[in-house]
Amino acid sequence: MANQTLQADKNIELFAMDDAFEDHLNESLMNLQEPHLGGEQSVYKGGKFTGFDTY
DSSP states (O other), X not given: OHHHHHHHOTTOEEOOEEESSHHHHHHHHXXXXXXXXXXXXXXXXXXXXXXGGGO
């Protein structure tokens, strides 16, 4: 869903992501960044949260 949202408008910023496991979160973030590199879309790297409390 985040990928579709980032494609919807060039002024969209992804501010926070969460996952129970840090490796899954990093992989998801990389997958989102790849199609949007060079574009105006932004994926904020400071809003990464991990652990079971994120749900």
